[in-house]
């Protein structure tokens with residue numbers, strides 16, 4: 001093995017360990033921005049309060065400015081009229097950012113198929129985790145948060161350049 | 165007594181050749197559209213129906229005239245409601261506005277205009293209230309395609 005290969009290997013080792021470390025830190029410090037529009041809100045309140053307590057997952061402290069948040073929780077039906085606002089909120093969030101579609105309305109429009117309802121927020125912004133249910137049970141939401149945490153832990157986290 | 169009041173109202177309307185019947189526990193009055201303003205005025209000034217609850221319309225695509233325009237008024241003194249109904253043809257869906265009598269009518273007429281395309285003569289502000297600028301058509305009309313979408317944000321690929 002020549003020395004450049006060795007360097008490359010060492011670099012990759014370092015990158016991986018750095019990603020693990022940053023991922024571990026990031027997955028437990030999610031700051032959600034609740035974009036709450038409809039009945040799913042009730043379940044959102046339930047899952048964030050003491051009974052289910054998303055604080056145990058480091059994902060409870062809501063930020064009501066998109067600039068301070070890194071998890072956009074879209075909770076409820078999004079109409080075509082609201083879509084530009086949602087898109088704007090998403091664009092105002094800093095990287096890294098993740099999006100959760102909370103409930104079937106946000107996921108796919110749910111049972112609304114008409115002039116008003118957007119057929120899933122992924123038509124206008126990328127989504128990381130979908131939570132089915134109308135509304136989803138708190139357990140499903142927690143499952144969704146854990147899946148998102150796994151995803152964060154397993155992704156790369158460039159902090160200095162594209163490569164590192 | 166509400167029963168009394170409604171009986172008096174019915175007699176009074178019968179004088180003017182308007183038919184009023186009890187339907188679903190409400191006094192329902194059918195009037196031609198020309199008589200709308202006068203009748204609403206009579207109900208408000210003469211019988212104390214001082215609260216404008218709602219205006220909406222019903223689309224009967226195969227009927228002529230095509231639309232029913234339906235008003236609900238409430239008396240805060242006697243706690244009774246009354247329903248006013250008139251018809252307008254699909255080619256000329258216009259009725260007089262009730263804004264001079266009830267300020268609250270302004271918003272509800274806007275909604276009715278949004279959803280069913282009924283125009284209210286004299287209401288100067290029929291901008292979209294629930295829909296958005298640029299929306300074409302009237303979604304609660306029966307001939308609006310159920311699945312037609314008019315998105316404001318371009319979809320991702």
Ligand code: SF4
Pocket residue numbers: 038039040041075076077102103104105106110133134135136
């Ligand atoms: S998914 Fe169900 S509970 Fe949630 S916003 Fe839609 S209709 Fe309401």
